Amino acid sequence: MAAMIRKVGVIGSGQMGNGIAHVTALAGFDVVLNDVSADQLNAAIATINANLSRQVAKKIITDGDREKALTRISQTETLDGLADCDLVIETAVEKEDVKRKIFHDLCAVLKPEAIVASNTSSISITRLAASTDRPEKFIGIHFMNPVPLMELVELIRGIATGDATFDAAKEFVAKLGKQIAVSEDFPAFIVNRILLPMINEAIYTLYEGVGNVEAIDAAMRLGAHHPMGPLELADFIGLDTCLSIMQVLHEGLADSKYRPCPLLVKYVEAGWLGRKSQRGFYDYRGEKPVPTR
Numbered sequence: 390m391a392a393m394i395r396k397v398g399v400i401g402s403g404q405m406g407n408g409i410a411h412v413t414a415l416a417g418f419d420v421v422l423n424d425v426s427a428d429q430l431n432a433a434i435a436t437i438n439a440n441l442s443r444q445v446a447k448k449i450i451t452d453g454d455r456e457k458a459l460t461r462i463s464q465t466e467t468l469d470g471l472a473d474c475d476l477v478i479e480t481a482v483e484k485e486d487v488k489r490k491i492f493h494d495l496c497a498v499l500k501p502e503a504i505v506a507s508n509t510s511s512i513s514i515t516r517l518a519a520s521t522d523r524p525e526k527f528i529g530i531h532f533m534n535p536v537p538l539m540e541l542v543e544l545i546r547g548i549a550t551g552d553a554t555f556d557a558a559k560e561f562v563a564k565l566g567k568q569i570a571v572s573e574d575f576p577a578f579i580v581n582r583i584l585l586p587m588i589n590e591a592i593y594t595l596y597e598g599v600g601n602v603e604a605i606d607a608a609m610r611l612g613a614h615h616p617m618g619p620l621e622l623a624d625f626i627g628l629d630t631c632l633s634i635m636q637v638l639h640e641g642l643a644d645s646k647y648r649p650c651p652l653l654v655k656y657v658e659a660g661w662l663g664r665k666s667q668r669g670f671y672d673y674r675g676e677k678p679v680p681t682r
């Protein structure tokens with residue numbers, strides 16, 4: 390029988406953390422949102438409120454649903470605040486050393502029967518599980534961005550993930566109203582194994598001068614009916630996250646076809662991380678996004 394999940398911890402309150410907290414609270418779970426700074430937590434709650442209000446305006450939920458969801462979310466700046474959660478989903482930055490340290494510190498305080506999950510975009514679930522005291526209770530639950538709008542969640546089992554953990558994760562995702570795709574534990578799983586090389590190739594197309602930012606995005610939006618152009622999408626995901634995923638693919642599969650484009654590296658080194666830093670392939674500081682190339 391799948392373990393009963395009532396209270397869910399979310400570590401990292403960036404764009405994915407606030408989206409996961411949003412859909413989890415809306416589905417009736419109690420949520421404890423964690424981050425390293427109070428400012429980040431307050432910003433996340435404000436974003437959740439704004440996105441819930443957008444759903445009220447579109448008549449997807451009622452104002453009562455919005456209010457109830459907000460009251461189910463509490464905040465904590467320490468991992469101790471997650472001790473009695475039944476499931477904890479880690480969604481901090483895409484850096485393996487940061488995630489490993491979080492899992493090490495979390496397991497020291499978390500109740501032994503709790504399930505631990507990572508929302509990693511690319512990193513080995515088996516390797517992350519090995520940094521915990523409970524590899525059989527560890528799983529990849531990979532949401533898509535923006536979480537409230539995207540239907541899919543990938544489930545990834547590590548080598549030691551138990552059936553009860555998989556069943557509980559599957560049941561949890563179903564309660565959020567999302568569909569699952571099960572992926573084996575290989576670098577970047579399914580969606581990002583396919584999507585990120587396409588985005589990286591779009592950046593090479595820019596780097597080699599085949600087209601400018603507007604031409605490349607228009608080509609894929611209008612010529613392939615993608616909802617966003619690949620450079621707009623890269624800015625939306627975060628260029629630091631895109632680079633980390635390409636590095637995991639390049640190192641994990643040892644194939645030069647996954648080499649991160651030097652222009653992507655340069656943007657990240659400049660701190661131009663896309664929307665979250667207000668500048669990437671577009672500059673978002675004015676009224677309308679303006680291409681930076």
Ligand SMILES: CC(=O)CC(=O)SCCNC(=O)CCNC(=O)[C@H](O)C(C)(C)COP(=O)(O)OP(=O)(O)OC[C@H]1O[C@@H](n2cnc3c(N)ncnc32)[C@H](O)[C@@H]1OP(=O)(O)O
Nearest residue numbers: 440441443444510532533534535537538580581616617626
């Ligand atoms: C990197 C990984 O590990 C995995 C991934 O997630 S890869 C990324 C996967 N996601 C995609 O490919 C998304 C592609 N884009 C799309 O599908 C669509 O453009 C979209 C769903 C994002 C928006 O569709 P749309 O019809 O334009 O919706 P619309 O209501 O006009 O939304 C526009 C805006 O609202 C956001 N939005 C709308 N409702 C929202 C909600 N309830 N919560 C959060 N954001 C919301 C959109 O992101 C967008 O942001 P801005 O306001 O900052 O411009």
Ligand SMILES: NC(=O)C1=CN([C@@H]2O[C@H](COP(=O)(O)OP(=O)(O)OC[C@H]3O[C@@H](n4cnc5c(N)ncnc54)[C@H](OP(=O)(O)O)[C@@H]3O)[C@@H](O)[C@H]2O)C=CC1
Nearest residue numbers: 401402403404405406424425480481482483509510534626
């Ligand atoms: N962006 C996307 O489209 C998707 C991303 N993901 C994955 O989700 C994860 C988060 O990505 P995303 O939300 O975009 O990233 P963001 O940069 O928006 O948010 C990351 C958050 O984690 C916080 N953080 C950093 N270190 C810690 C820590 N030790 N403890 C708690 N919080 C911490 C950051 O705080 P601070 O800013 O103060 O450092 C920040 O608030 C990554 O693993 C990413 O690969 C998965 C699917 C889609």
